[in-house]
Amino acid sequence: MSKVIEIRGIIRDFPLGQEIVHVLKGIDLDIEKGEYVALMGPSGSGKSTLMNLLGCLDTPTAGTYNLNGQDVSSMTDDELAEIRNKEIGFVFQTFNLLPRTTALDNVAMPMIYAGASKGQRITRAEEVLTKVGLEDRMDHKPNQLSGGQRQRVAVGRALVNKPSIILADEPTGNLDSKTSLEIMELFDAIHEAGNTIIIVTHEEDIAKHAHRVIRLMDGMVESDTRTK
Numbered sequence: 553m554s555k556v557i558e559i560r561g562i563i564r565d566f567p568l569g570q571e572i573v574h575v576l577k578g579i580d581l582d583i584e585k586g587e588y589v590a591l592m593g594p595s596g597s598g599k600s601t602l603m604n605l606l607g608c609l610d611t612p613t614a615g616t617y618n619l620n621g622q623d624v625s626s627m628t629d630d631e632l633a634e635i636r637n638k639e640i641g642f643v644f645q646t647f648n649l650l651p652r653t654t655a656l657d658n659v660a661m662p663m664i665y666a667g668a669s670k671g672q673r674i675t676r677a678e679e680v681l682t683k684v685g686l687e688d689r690m691d692h693k694p695n696q697l698s699g700g701q702r703q704r705v706a707v708g709r710a711l712v713n714k715p716s717i718i719l720a721d722e723p724t725g726n727l728d729s730k731t732s733l734e735i736m737e738l739f740d741a742i743h744e745a746g747n748t749i750i751i752v753t754h755e756e757d758i759a760k761h762a763h764r765v766i767r768l769m770d771g772m773v774e775s776d777t778r779t780k
Contacts, residue, residue: 555618556716556748557583557606562615562625564601575601577771578615583750585716588743590759591752593768600721602768603752607640607719608632620716637665641710641718645725647702649694649709655681656690659708666713680708684738700731707738711747718742720751724758736761 564576576598583589593599604610605617608624611632617625624635642648649658660677668676681690684704694702703723710718720739724732740761743749751762759765763780766773 554585555582556585556587556620557581558616558618559605560616562602562605562617563613564598564605564610565613575771576605576612579771579773581766581773583717583748585748586743586746587748588739588761588763589750590762590765591750591768592754592759592765593774594754597768598771599752599768603719603721603750606717606750607642608636637662638713639716641713641715643703643706643710643718643720643723645722647694647699647706647726649702649705651694654691654693655686655697655705655708658694658705659712662709662713676712677708680711681705683711684708698731699727700734703727703731703735704738707735707742711742716748718747718749720749722753723751724753724755732758 559579559581562576562579566573566575579602591599591603601610605612608619612625615625616623619635619639622635624632627635650661656674656677659680660673663673663676678690681687684707686701686704686708689697689701694705697705724735727735736758739749739751751758753759764776764778767775
């Protein structure tokens with residue numbers, strides 16, 4: 553198997569007034585193509601900071617991060633934006649959809665930045681919305697959709713550019729338990745189709761869907777367990 557993510561000695565410090573807060577304290581991590589990983593840890597453990605680094609939303613204070621063989625730890629903001637759009641599909645707890653825009657156009661949005669033609673965008677967005685079970689909701693705007701349907705649109709948007717990794721931050725945090733299960737079953741199906749998935753969660757029942765659970769404590773990896 554090939555490594556999608558290779559992290560060595562990742563440190564992330566944040567200045568707080570006169571102090572320096574050491575949030576990540578030298579993390580080493582490999583994630584293979586096609587893995588299904590849950591990233592867990594209590595508040596303040598560094599999991600959100602690590603996720604921002606994995607998602608190329610932030611750069612480390614020290615250490616290296618290779619994503620698909622490219623060293624992204626020292627890239628400029630513009631280079632990171634390009635990598636994010638091409639390599640990473642994000643799913644957030646709050647959906648982050650454009651309110652006045654249809655499900656189809658929300659899903660197609662990342663393809664605009666990727667330079668795809670309008671025809672390509674529509675064809676691919678329709679394909680992805682069908683895959684997430686919303687073929688009859690393509691023209692609906694977010695306020696016409698339930699929370700679960702909105703998260704399906706967000707998952708579709710994450711998939712549209714065929715990224716190397718799907719990064720999901722508490723993807724069921726705003727959903728009831730029945731809808732949460734439906735969304736996790738959707739992630740399971742996406743993983744079975746060959747996608748690499750990293751889910752940040754504090755809920756054990758959500759983490760059970762993953763095949764590997766990495767727990768952080770005080771900015772370090774406390775445990776790394778394969779469950780399946």
